[in-house]
Amino acid sequence: MPNLRAIYFHHANRYEDLIACEDYKNILIRAIGEICPLEGRDVVEFGAGTGRITRQVASLARSIHAFDYSHPMLEVAHEKMNALGLSNWAISMGENRQMPAVSQCADLAIEGWSFGHLPSWYPNGWQRQASLALGEMERILRPGGTMILIETLGTGYEEPKRYESLSAFYRWLEEEKGFSSNWIRTDYRFESVEQAVDLIGFFFGDELAEKVAIKQSRVVPECTGLWWRTI
Ligand SMILES: C[S@@+](CC[C@H](N)C(=O)[O-])C[C@H]1O[C@@H](n2cnc3c(N)ncnc32)[C@H](O)[C@@H]1O
Incomplete structure (x- = not known):
């Protein structure tokens, strides 16, 4: 499996190339808006x-302040946001478990495919780490605010699949933290099969790249879960 931390700090542009092909039917933003x-x-x-x-939220919301702890990822974000010509956004360095944002400043706290790293990066203490991140979401929300977590339910799958490394995290959100959930398809569509094999291999590893190569399709199915709770 590729080293994802190394990707976030050294291959931000290639990451962007990959996710630019994801959710080609634009289903995610509609699902967020429904919640x-x-x-x-x-x-x-x-x-x-x-x-x-x-980018998608900024076009619809009053304001968005986006944080990440990888400067290279944020540099790409900054460049892309500038190109949109909007003025209702800010981007800053920030650690999920200690957000440099004032309390009760937001109506919605959202994350995508970020908290889901905690179970594999902290196998013996992910509940504590995830509680810190959720606690930060709760702190920055105004009363009545909503948290939305977006995490994988399987790349290369047409029906939702809970990977073993993540199923306890999802159960914990639902059973202990009171989150509701649903799922959507966020399929990728690449320019060519060659690009699909290359970019899928870069992020998800050789096994999935091999499956894509065998299938010879530039569309790669993907299922994505949304978990949400209003405080
Ligand atoms: C899979 S990427 C998802 C990025 C973006 N949300 C998206 O939808 O494409 C995971 C991101 O989480 C960031 N990240 C991981 N752990 C973090 C932490 N503890 N604090 C802040 N950012 C973190 C990484 O730097 C990376 O940019």
Whole structure:
């Protein structure tokens, strides 16, 4: 499996090339809006990366402040946000478990594919680390605010699959932390099969790249879960 931390600090542009092909049917932003209509909302984003969610939310919300702890990822996000010509956004360095954001500044706290690293990066203490991150979301939300967590339910799968490394985390969110959940398809569509094999291998590893090569399709199915709770 590729070293994802190294990707976030050394290959931000290639990460952006990959996710630019993801969710080609634009399903995610509609799913977010169904949970929490964005118009007039102030949003804080955790683990924003190259700003895929930031860009979509900024076009609809009153404001968004996006944080990540990788400067290279945020540089790409900054460049892409500048190109949008909007003025309702800010991007800053920030650690998910200690956000440099004031308390009660947001109506929506959102993260995508970031908290889900905690179970594999902290196998013996992920509950404590995840509680810190959720605690930061809760702290920055105004009363009545909503948290949304977006995490994988399987790349290369047409039906949701809970990877073994993540199933305890998802169960913990649902059973102990009171999150509701649903799932959507966020399929990738690449320019060619060659690009699909290359970029899927770069991020997800050789095994999935091999499956894509055998299938000879430039569309790669993916399932994504959304977990949310209003405080
Ligand atoms: C898979 S990327 C997702 C990025 C973005 N949310 C997206 O939808 O493309 C995970 C991101 O989480 C960031 N990240 C991981 N752990 C973090 C932490 N503890 N604090 C802040 N950012 C973190 C990484 O730097 C990376 O940009």
